[in-house]
Every structure is written in C-alpha cells, then in structure tokens.
Amino acid sequence: MRAAQTGRRAAAGRVRPQHRRTGGRERGGATICLLAVGLVFVLGGLFGAGVGAARMARQQARVAADFGALAGAAQALRDELAACAQAAEIVAANGARLVHCRLDGLDVLVTAELTVEPLPGLRQAATATARAGPLRG
Template sequence: MEAIEGTAALDRGGATICLLAVGLVFVLVGLFGAALGAARTAGQQARNSADFGALAGAGRALESDDVACGRAGELVRANGGRLVACRLDGLDVVVTAEVRVAPLPGLVRTATATSRAGPLRG
C-alpha cells in the first residue's frame, strides 16, 4: 500500500504542467497568427496608399512634377503610408509607398508597394 501512495505523491501536479504547456503552445500560435495578419494588413495598406497616391498625382501630372508628387504624397500620408519615391514617366505617375508595422514588440517590418497611374491609352 505504501508503494502506491508514494507513486501517487510523485504524480501530483503532472496534469497541471501538461495543461500549462498546451496553453503556452496555443498562446504562441495565436501570437504568430496575429503577427502574420498584421504583416498582411500592412502590405495591403501600402498597396492602397501607393494606388491612391498615383491616382491623385496623375490628376495633376500636366501641372508639374512637384505638384503631381506633392499631391501624391498627401494622399499616401492620408492613407497611413510614407512616400518613398515619386516620378513622372510621360503623363504616368509612378509612386512607391511604404508602411511600417510592429507585429510583435521589438520586431519591426516594412511593407513597400509601387503603383503607376496615367491616362488611358487606346
């Protein structure tokens, strides 16, 4: 009888540790999923910023490079991005925007996108 009681005393708390380990795995998988989602969202935000910036700049392409790129920069910033590059290629405006994201503390990533907009060619 003593051997059985001694073994039971050694097993005490084993299920708690196993449950904590499983919980930790779930937390880590959740953090990884959230980080991946934040990175994908930043990529989409960078594309939207670049698209809107290029469209806004194309509307002012006839005025000058400075005016077109100034307007593109305004729209990029309004959409949460940072204008990295802007140039006119004929009447087309090519805009590159970036969005910085910190999915986890201490982990900073940058999503970059480039868009072109101009008049319709037939």
C-alpha cells in the same frame, strides 16, 4: 484505563482513506501538460496576430500607393513636382510614407511604405508601388 480503551475503540472505528502510492513521480504531471498546451495556444495566437498585422500593413501600403498614383496622375500635365506633391499628400493621408515618386511621360509611379509593429520590439516595413496614367488605346 477505560478512557484509553474507549479511545482505541473510537480510533479503530474510523475509516481511513486509502491512498494509492505512486512514489511521487506523477504528482502534478497533468498541470504541467495543461500549462504547456496553454503556452502553445498563446504563442500560436501571437504568431497569428503578427501575420495578420503584417498582411493588413501590406494591403494598406497598396491602397496608399494606388491612391497616391491616381492623385498624382491628375496633376501630371502640370509638372513632376506638383504630381509628386499631390501624391505625397494622399499617401500620408492613408497612413503611409512616400518613398519614391517619378513622372514617366504622363504616368506617375509612386512607392509607399508603411511601418508596422505587430509585436513589441518587432518592426516590419510593408512597401508597395503603383502606376497611374491616362488610358492608352
């Protein structure tokens, strides 16, 4: 009996933590909110990366079209075939594809296209047109 009384006294001397009861409704709510905020940041970052990649592709298509038109204008006195062949070579060297090329007098009009995949499964084509020829006064 002494052992039982000693056990009760020892148990009575322990300090039990007091837990506030919330009914279990709010447990883990902050975790869900934190995950939702993190998901918003990730989706915003992906969207920003996609827009940035599309803008870079547009600029690269412009550069390819400009250089292609300048290279074609250097061959404009020979014939349209030579001018467009030179333009196609320069456009391809800049990572784009020649879509359209024509000689208009001594001016060369070049349209270049660059396909970019900013996000997996999402393809976009950036197209740019440029004209180059002799200076007119």
